[in-house]
Amino acid sequence: MLDVADNCKSNNPTAPVIGLSFFAVASGFLMSLIPLSLGNFGLSPDLAPWLASIFYLGLLLGALRVERLIAKMGHRRGFVLFLSLLIASIVAMLLLPGASVWLAARLLAGFTVAGVFVVVESWLLMADSVKARARRLGIYMAALYGGSALGQLAIGELGTQGVLPYLFVIVLLLLAIMAPVLIRSGEPAHQAQQRLSLKESANLSRPAIIGCLVSGLLLGPIYGLMPVYIDNQVDEPAQTGLLMAAIILGGMAVQPLISYLSPRMDKRLLMAMCTLVGLVGVIGAIESNAFMFKGLSYFILGAASFALYPIAISLACDKLPSTKIVSATEVMLLCYSLGSVAGPLLALSLSDKGHGMMIYLAICLLSTCLYMLLKSLQKLDGQTDRLQS
Template identity: 25%
Template sequence: MLTTLASVASLLLSYGLLLLGNGLFTTLLGVRTKLEGFPTEMVGAIVAGYFVGFLLGALFTVRVIAGVGHIRAFAAFASVMSVSALIPVLWIDPLVWLVTRLVAGYSMAGMITVTESWLNERADNETRGRVFSFYMITNFLAAGCGQLLLPLADPGEFQLFSVASIVFSLALVPVLLTRATSPTPVTPQPVRLGQIYRTSPLGLAGAMSAGLVNATFYGLGPVFAHGIGLSTTYISLFMASAIMGGLVFQWPVGRLSDRLDRRRVLTMAAALTALACTAIVMVATAPVSKWLFAASVLYGGFSFTIYSVSAAHANDFSPPDRLVQTTSGLLIAYGVGASCGPLLAAAVMGRVGPPGLFVFSAAVNVALALFAVGRMFSGRIPARAERTRFQALPAGHLTSQELYTALKDARDRDIARLSGHF
């Protein structure tokens, strides 16, 4: 195990720096959009653009990686991210920012594809779970620490954008200096969302709900915090509290889902997320207090576990030879939710103000909880021997290598279907 971790240490360091910079940049851009007076609906479009770019990147960046190799591809995508962090201070234009975020999402998908394919090659069946546990911890810790960089300077100036660009550039160094060989490209496998829905409707619904809520929080959480009058320091603490809550709650919620009916655990997680949303809305208009940050921890703790529990529930019903396809299908559902959620939440915020973000999130989670309750009376419980072990998954970051296989196959099937009409 130690040998395996040593072989990917430089990769995880580069990935951690990447997430550190992206955590800062995402929150910084959300705050800056409001300082520039952009309409909330336009801010939602900018946030959604990132995830649209991510979906496109999941489909097309594999070709780049196969052509030039993992190390060069990572370097190229990190360089693009470094440039994308500087463009918003050179051109104050919402359309330019939208395109910039789309390109950033595309590049991020490429770097995550490099990271995950590398980890998969270095790990065997005995060590893969532990290796990806370190990967998950890197996700949450780096993204959470990135929030804490926000108070270093005034978001209205250029310094923080420069810091994000520097961190993205530093992410190149460990990977470029590694002596490790590049892994082989992934081979696409067929994915059918209809089959996944018939097998596990709740798993698919949970994945899409997680995309709707989690992606929206990452992009519009800073907008909410700024809108209720939090200072830069408190905005960073508010975001970091939720992300660290997601890290801390992964293990206990996962253990609970391994022991109980996962439908009950999903119902509980969704209901408690909605309750945390209600608490945040209630204290949002009051002076800054510890209760806002406590509610933020609970929100992140339960919200960021929904995707992992949904994936485990879907895999409980999936045949062993369809596990990869099931995972890919769930990620497509997450990606669709992540692309639509910011637009819908921004529309609600435009009507009811900053608390509209958590009104939207509460509504999504109440709907998921009700659907989960309905599935308790209509679905079967898998035998314990059929159940898969819970594996914590990074709620805010898609698994782009597997997402590529899903989107590639879906695109090819659509082309074949359309060609039959001509």
């Protein structure tokens, strides 16, 4: 068996990054397409938040189980399997357009997407230094969010009606599968992965856990409900796609900055700064009338919302050996999934208010900002006490 250093040297991120890029375009378009196309398939628009929540329930279930599959199959085969199952879920939705089938298909989709995330994140995080992990996470997030933003533009080009948009998603997922099939080198060498014990899981950084949880509370509604909210605020469907793209482009654009700052400053303070910037974006989105300024506000909101997860997962994995990275990413994905399941339903409770969606996001961002500031100050006080003693 190869040791950790040999494993890091043999680990090349080309295949997962290329596959992830195609997956991200498909997934980004699909997440907006589903709530906007319900009427075309004879389904009630009220099904949208339930489809979002059950998808994230599948993500949660996947976070509990996929580590064992990856350990048996390896990263490359696991990636192919999860993408194939995702395609099967979309085919089922097209062949049997009923509420129960769509709910079951989205549950399966959530499980498979959890597998994709754990495969790619653990593949990239098996690096030999904190800086290398931060750099790879930056590449990962840029590919994920850049692809998702590009996918939003398909709303204007392909529309949301009929079967054609779903066939486009399937073709992109087939292209994503081709990356690990054709690029057979660079997979991490097999290691005996170690599960985190309950005590080790409990001892993971609390701000890291909260950061992943809040990331889900924000991104679940952004992916599941924001397209409907924006559609009610604008005049043309193309504007919905552009504003959704602005959100995700913000998430992509901020990743190089996060990769640079994450190893160089306290990650708790960095998360506090991000959530404070997100509040500015929320206020701008509500108050702006001009489309350009509204787009800029959504861009800022996206940058803040999508920054939390990579910072939090990097904080959780900073001091862990590579043999426990898969288990740690699984725990973090579990926390993210819990937030993503609850987020759309919590946001729905404020839907009777004019800007209920934005009010919900503001509450999440403000409370997280205060918590991270408090934790950052506590750490600074602890360091000062140690220096004085």
